[in-house]
Amino acid sequence: MESQLATILKKNESKILSQWVEEQKKLGSTRVSNEDLISQCTNFLRLLIEGLQKNKSFSIAGTGWDPIRRCLDEVSRARGLLGFSPSETATFVFSLKLPIFSLLRQEIADSAQLTEETWNATSLLDQLGLYTTEAYQRTREEIIARQQEEMLELSTPVVKLWDGILALPMIGTLDSSRTQVVMESLLQRIMETGSEIAIIDITGVPTVDTLVAQHLIKTVTAARLMGAECIISGIRPQIAATIVHLGVDLAGVTTKASLADAFHVALARSGRTVTKVGGARSEKLRETRV
Amino acid sequence: MERIPILKLGSFLLVTIQVDMHDELAVRLQDDLTTKIVDSSARGVLIDISALDIVDSFIGRMLAGIASMSKILDAQTVVVGMQPAVAITLVELGLSLDGIKTALNVDRGMKLLRDSLELSEDENLAAGEANGEFESIHASDEN
Known part of the structure; x- marks a missing residue:
């Protein structure tokens, strides 16, 4: 049975988007500006639908999912630099579950098919979420490595x-x-x-x-x-x-x-000594002052 | 046949190594130098290795060897101008060359030799002119 996930998502793209953005705001990602959040979400959703249309499998390891992985790399990098925690970063993907699942419930009447599609969606989003965490960690490691290097340079002045x-x-x-x-x-x-x-x-x-x-x-x-x-x-x-x-x-x-x-x-x-300038005179001055 | 020139400078000998040292050349330098020390009654040997970029354990050992041999022949050895990379390599190889005196450049090395032999600059040149006549050096020491 062909997966209808791509078709359903494509049809309701704008609806999911607005729900998803609302969901994220509710969860409190206020550190990202509204425009940035919307552009990130739009981009991700578009790439997700493209990925689903192009790929038969729901495993994101394949080359067909390259664009979406690159998009997640950027998102995690940006959030890592802003000081987000790993779970906050992963929430970006996981908060998409609620809009998609409720949509699937509305669109699909057959219960077996609904379970099937929900399972596909959840496994895909889980993988993407985990990938976000990995990307986030990579960014942090890069930061640590760079700081180590800088410390090395800073701490050895001659x-x-x-x-x-x-x-x-x-x-x-x-x-x-x-x-x-x-x-x-x-x-x-x-x-x-x-x-x-x-x-x-x-x-x-x-x-x-x-x-x-x-x-x-x-x-x-x-x-x-x-x-x-x-x-x-x-x-x-x-x-x-x-x-x-x-x-x-x-x-x-x-x-x-x-x-x-x-x-x-x-x-x-090296044959040098340090002496006080005008030794005798300054001695006398000190005495008079006392 | 490739040789490293040994220059006589007053009562010192100056060796500047300007080519890549290979083992045969090093052995030949050792032979030439000891012969020259005996022939010219030199009191000090300056080896300038500022142009040497690569050393191995053999060359390191050879330098130590030259120093010990010169010492037996009553000439002090000073190695000058060692590059940082060469110094690090020798230390990593475990060759600290304890018996060798070192200086940053030829000028400082010359001063070090003169100080340790308690010769003034003039005396050094005078000793070179009156080659092998140690009486003249002793005489000037007393004055």
């Missing part, structure tokens, strides 16, 4: 403290991929600026385990091979304890408690 002295303030947990980026950007900057001293500040690194320590040692060794010296600073008391308990050997690496101390060492090594 700054020049002084002529010949670089600093690398590390923030966040160090893993292999991040260390790789950190190492490369540090070495690149060492070569570009001809700096002989680099300070790696790990104040912002929450935990240090053997792997992180090993990454640090690797970076220090690579910098040494290029002819630059590394000082590790910003080691908190707990981290110093952890390093000792883990038995990590940091011999051969200069370590300092704070970035200021490390900078002091760096200045001394």
Whole structure:
């Protein structure tokens, strides 16, 4: 028996559309503007009818359903970016059930046929709804991946403290991929600026385990091979304890408690000192003020 | 036959590697360099690898070898101008080349050699002119 679903939907397209839009508004999708909602619904319904006319099967995996899947991709992407939850996004499709089912009840008198068509419609809409959730999740994953990438770029700046002295303030947990980026950007900057001293500040690194320590040692060794010296600073008391308990050997690496101390060492090594301007005079001034 | 030139610069030897190192070339460089150190009584060796893009474990080991051999012959080795990618590769290969001194460029490397041998720039050139006569260096040290 040929499915009448396409014919029935085609005949009542505008009626379903208005009911569907009403239904969605009732369920509270107020974050999408009215025009957007109507254009999304019109487009989806048109593609659904086209899909039903072209395809014999009710499985949306086939190539015949490509246009409607693309349409759902766009809808989920737009809603994902607007901050919709997965169920809210899937409601876009599921809210179409009520208008279609009530229409089928009106149009089809034979009860066996009615059950048949209702089953077809529900299985199709379920698949489309699930597809929406999948598409939604894909969008979210893309966002997460992009944010990770951005974080990677943001969290590894190499700054020049002084002529010949670089600093690398590390923030966040160090893993292999991040260390790789950190190492490369540090070495690149060492070569570009001809700096002989680099300070790696790990104040912002929450935990240090053997792997992180090993990454640090690797970076220090690579910098040494290029002819630059590394000082590790910003080691908190707990981290110093952890390093000792883990038995990590940091011999051969200069370590300092704070970035200021490390900078002091760096200045001394490059034969510089910092003094107060007009030392004696400002001393006298302070005394008179007191 | 392909060879890497070894230049004499005062009491130092300067080697600039400007071609892709293959194993045979590396071995030949090792032989040439040790011979040259003995012949010229050099006190320091500068190896400039700034043009070297690719290293393998063999070349890394060869560099370490040159450093150790030079040390036995009383010449210090400084490797200068290592590219970031090369440094990372060597570290990943587990070759930290602990016995080798390094510097960012030839200029700094030269300074490092001079400092560690406690020679001034003039003394370095003077030592080169009076090749092998160590008395003259000692004499100027005392003055």
